[in-house]
Every structure is written in structure tokens, then in C-alpha cells.
Amino acid sequence: MTTPNSSSFLGFFLVTTLLVFLSSSKKLGFAFAGRQKIESNNHLLHHHTHTVEVSSLLPSTTCSPSTKAPNGKASLKVAHKYGPCSQLHQDKAKTPTHAEILQQDESRVKSINSRLSNKLAGRGNNDLRNSEASTNIPAKSGSTVGTGNYVVTIGFGTPKKDLTLIFDTGSDITWTQCEPCSKSCYQQKEPIFNPSASNTYTNITCSSNLCSKLVSATGVTPGCSTSTCVYGIQYGDQSFSVGFFGKERLTLTPTDVFDDFLFGCGQNNQGLFGGSAGLLGLARDPLSFVQQTTPKYGGFFSYCLPSSSSSTGHLTFGKGSGGASNAVKFTSLSKVSDSTSFYGLDTTGISVKGTSLAISPSVFSASGTIIDSGTVITRLPPAAYSALKSAFREAMKAYPLTDPLSILDTCYDFSKYDNVSFPKIAFSFSGAANVLLDGTGVFYFTKTSQVCLAFAANGDASDVAIFGNVQQKRLEVVYDVAGRRVGFGPASC
Numbered sequence: 001m002t003t004p005n006s007s008s009f010l011g012f013f014l015v016t017t018l019l020v021f022l023s024s025s026k027k028l029g030f031a032f033a034g035r036q037k038i039e040s041n042n043h044l045l046h047h048h049t050h051t052v053e054v055s056s057l058l059p060s061t062t063c064s065p066s067t068k069a070p071n072g073k074a075s076l077k078v079a080h081k082y083g084p085c086s087q088l089h090q091d092k093a094k095t096p097t098h099a100e101i102l103q104q105d106e107s108r109v110k111s112i113n114s115r116l117s118n119k120l121a122g123r124g125n126n127d128l129r130n131s132e133a134s135t136n137i138p139a140k141s142g143s144t145v146g147t148g149n150y151v152v153t154i155g156f157g158t159p160k161k162d163l164t165l166i167f168d169t170g171s172d173i174t175w176t177q178c179e180p181c182s183k184s185c186y187q188q189k190e191p192i193f194n195p196s197a198s199n200t201y202t203n204i205t206c207s208s209n210l211c212s213k214l215v216s217a218t219g220v221t222p223g224c225s226t227s228t229c230v231y232g233i234q235y236g237d238q239s240f241s242v243g244f245f246g247k248e249r250l251t252l253t254p255t256d257v258f259d260d261f262l263f264g265c266g267q268n269n270q271g272l273f274g275g276s277a278g279l280l281g282l283a284r285d286p287l288s289f290v291q292q293t294t295p296k297y298g299g300f301f302s303y304c305l306p307s308s309s310s311s312t313g314h315l316t317f318g319k320g321s322g323g324a325s326n327a328v329k330f331t332s333l334s335k336v337s338d339s340t341s342f343y344g345l346d347t348t349g350i351s352v353k354g355t356s357l358a359i360s361p362s363v364f365s366a367s368g369t370i371i372d373s374g375t376v377i378t379r380l381p382p383a384a385y386s387a388l389k390s391a392f393r394e395a396m397k398a399y400p401l402t403d404p405l406s407i408l409d410t411c412y413d414f415s416k417y418d419n420v421s422f423p424k425i426a427f428s429f430s431g432a433a434n435v436l437l438d439g440t441g442v443f444y445f446t447k448t449s450q451v452c453l454a455f456a457a458n459g460d461a462s463d464v465a466i467f468g469n470v471q472q473k474r475l476e477v478v479y480d481v482a483g484r485r486v487g488f489g490p491a492s493c
């Protein structure tokens with residue numbers, strides 16, 4: 001394309017994207033970035049606790065890939081964006097601080113809540129008359145929202161170019177930065193995709209009904225530039241991607257190739273997407289990767305997020321590919337999923353050290369819950385967090401508390417200990433009782449002298465509870481989109 005006429009549509013989109021509510025964006029984070037050896041301690045007294053060596057909490061600078069290989073074929077390696085196992089591994093100086101990561105996590109949570117309250121109030125994001133209020137969302141100067149935590153590498157085009165994308169269960173559309181970057185592209189590690197160098201790329205025309213499908217996936221009415229459909233998506237803070245809507249061949253593995261995959265070819269992109277090439281949308285809109293590949297995979301995928309940034313996990317598509325084992329406990333999608341593309345769950349309780357916390361069922365029914373691969377820290381309604389915090393502190397009273405870190409208010413100084421023991425935490429969802437969190441899913445580790453309980457309270461009892469990615473570590477999380485259910489299985493990476 002030629003750059004000149006791009007300024008008009010880009011201008012249009014910069015205005016309209018400010019008018020719409022923020023979609024979810026992704027945050028960085030490498031909670032508990034250490035190599036952690038969790039003893040499986042079956043000793044009676046310690047049945048309800050994990051014991052770890054404090055030294056094992058320290059982050060490793062070398063990658064030790066998981067040796068557990070998933071049995072499915074369509075399986076991609078998952079790495080933490082900033083860890084040594086990632087393609088995108090970069091200088092320490094470029095990685096955000098823990099305080100920044102947690103701040104970005106707050107931005108994501110805010111944007112999720114505004115998207116939810118918009119949808120639940122029956123005001124579609126595409127109705128610009130009703131979006132006026134969102135123009136008041138303060139634009140942060142300087143640093144933009146950092147995004148996402150976990151990445152996978154996928155082949156685009158013919159000849160195939162490998163691109164590393166953040167995968168996100170809270171996003172619908174898949175996009176990658178494309179040449180020519182008419183306005184701007186952020187820095188990415190791999191060469192930027194060039195559609196004109198691919199034999200299999202096709203633009204979608206404005207008159208195509210595929211173009212009109214963008215509204216639900218992006219929340220923005222598509223634009224049109226020289227009869228090519230233009231998409232725009234705005235994330236939390238100032239991150240966005242704008243460009244041509246196209247279709248292209250995607251190659252997951254040599255045997256799993258998808259022609260005509262609809263995606264955003266982003267020519268104007270902003271945000272610290274961590275050097276990644278873009279986003280892989282794994283939410284439930286018809287344009288998401290999951291829905292577009294339903295003929296092959298049946299709307300079924302699972303993942304295992306690695307125990308630390310120096311290990312690997314997997315993202316696997318299709319049934320019979322891990323996740324289908326009998327050990328997986330399923331819960332049906334909740335009503336949050338009726339009106340949004342999020343994966344809504346019904347939380348029914350939390351237990352600490354084998355004892356259920358006294359939380360009234362109305363606490364979780366008032367907030368609703370979603371599971372999100374891009375939110376780092378699990379958010380709970382204030383009453384639920386308060387019960388969790390008390391029980392956790394009680395069980396940990398042998399250890400000295402230390403300064404809070406951003407949104408985390410229960411932090412311990414473990415510097416004087418060789419080993420520490422902490423209570424096991426389990427979640428119950430409707431139909432899936434006692435999903436026991438892995439030992440790596442309890443703390444957010446910054447340094448030995450500041451190890452924090454990785455949960456936070458929502459500001460408001462009506463804000464949605466979010467089952468975040470620290471808590472998902474090492475669990476096999478199974479998404480049966482067609483069957484409208486999500487399952488949890490034992491550690492699979």
C-alpha cells in the first residue's frame with residue numbers, strides 16, 4: 001500500500017478508538033520467577049502445606065524446558081515473554097519492574113471491568129453515541145500498557161515466516177504488525193511481516209460481510225480505505241493496532257495449516273507488546289482463533305503455563321490432545337459468557353489448608369468470575385479477599401511480614417529461612433470442587449526478602465473476580481468452547 005491515504009483512515013481510527021471502551025490488553029509479569037522445587041509432602045502433619053527451599057525461589061537465567069511433552073500433535077511451546085525460554089528474551093534493562101508489571105495488571109483489570117459493565121448494561125461498544133463517556137479515559141503519557149505474559153510462535157504466509165505472538169483468552173482478533181508500517185510500528189524482535197511478499201495473503205474488501213464481523217471482535221466499526229476493510233482495536237492505556245483486515249495461511253505445525261485465516265495486518269501499532277509480533281486471540285468471538293479453527297479442532301484447546309519464566313509449557317489444540325483425561329474437572333461457562341466473549345466461571349468457594357473459608361455464596365454471585373490468561377494476579381471481591389488474607393496470615397504467622405508491593409498487601413521476608421512451608425490453596429467452581437493450586441501458584445516473588453501472596457482485592461464488590469495466570473501455573477487448563485465449559489487438570493508441564 002502507499003502511505004498517503006493512510007493518514008485519513010488512521011486519523012479516523014485514532015478518534016474512534018478513543019471513543020470506544022477499552023478492550024482487554026495484556027500485561028507482563030513473571031510472578032514467582034524462580035525455579036521452585038515443590039516437595040510433594042504427604043506427611044500427615046504437612047498434608048495441607050507446601051514446603052520449598054527458599055533458594056529455589058530465585059529466578060534462573062537459563063532455560064530448563066519442561067520435559068513433559070503433551071501427547072497431542074497440534075502443540076505449541078509456551079514461554080514467559082521475558083524469560084530465558086522466550087524468543088523475545090531481551091536485556092534486563094528493557095524488562096519492566098515488578099511495580100510496573102503490577103500497575104499494568106491494574107490497567108488490564110480496569111479495562112476488563114469497563115468492557116463488562118458496558119456489555120452488561122446492554123450498550124454495545126459499537127454504539128458511538130453511548131461511548132462518549134469513554135473519551136474521558138485519561139490517556140497516560142509516556143509509557144504505554146505492557147501486555148501479555150505468555151507467547152507462542154506461529155508461521156504466517158507463504159513462504160512461511162515465524163512470528164511470536166502473545167496468546168490471550170481475553171482477546172478475540174488475532175493481529176500482527178505488517179509492512180509497510182504506515183504510521184508506526186513498535187519494536188519487535190522478529191522481522192515485521194510483509195503481506196506483499198506472501199503468495200497467500202488477500203485483503204478483505206469493505207463490502208464483504210466478513211468486514212462487518214469486526215464490530216463484535218474489536219468493539220470498533222470497521223473503516224474502509226481504497227475498498228479494503230480497515231480494523232482498529234484499542235487496548236488499555238494507549239495501546240492499539242490499526243490496519244488492513246486480511247486473510248492468510250497460518251501454519252501451526254507441518255500438519256496443521258489453515259488457509260484463509262482472518263487476521264489484522266497492523267500498519268499502525270503502539271504499545272509495549274514486549275517485542276512480540278502481535279496477539280493470538282483465544283476468546284469466544286466468531287473471529288477468534290479458536291472459532292476459526294473449529295472445523296479442525298472442535299473449539300477445544302488447553303494450555304499449561306510454566307512454573308517459572310525459566311521453564312516452558314504448552315498450548316495445544318484439539319481434543320485427545322492432553323486435557324481430555326478423566327482427571328480434568330469441568331465447570332460450565334457462567335452467565336458472564338452470555339453477553340461477552342470472556343470465559344465466565346462460577347466460583348463457589350476457596351479453601352486454605354484444607355478448610356473452606358466462610359464466604360457467603362452471594363459474594364461470588366454478585367461479582368461473577370472470569371478466567372483470563374493475561375491477568376497476572378487473581379482478583380477477588382473484597383469480602384472474599386479479606387477471608388483469604390486472614391486465613392493465610394494465620395497459617396503463616398511464624399514468618400515475618402514485610403512491606404506491601406503495589407496491590408499486594410501480604411508479603412513475607414523469607415531471607416532468614418532455608419525452607420518455608422505455606423498452606424495449600426484450592427478453588428471450587430460450580431461442578432469442579434477443589435481445584436488445588438500448584439505451589440508455584442500462591443506467591444509473587446520479587447526477592448527473598450519480599451515474597452507476596454499473589455491475590456488482591458477488587459475495589460468494588462461488583463467488580464468481576466478474575467482467576468489470574470499466577471494461579472493457573474502448571475495446571476492443565478482446558479477450554480471446551482463448543483461444550484461451553486472450562487476444566488482443570490493436574491500439572492502437565
Ligand SMILES: *[C@@H]1O[C@H](CO)[C@@H](O)[C@H](O)[C@H]1NC(C)=O
Nearest residue numbers: 001002195196203225226228
Ligand atoms: C491491500 O489493500 C491496500 C489498500 O488498498 C493496498 O495498499 C495493498 O497493496 C493491498 N494488499 C494486497 C496484498 O493486495
Ligand SMILES: *[C@@H]1O[C@H](CO)[C@@H](O)[C@H](O)[C@H]1NC(C)=O
Nearest residue numbers: 037039051052053418419420
Ligand atoms: C529443606 O528441605 C530440603 C528438602 O527440600 C531438606 O533436604 C532439608 O533438610 C531442609 N532443610 C531444613 C533446614 O529443614
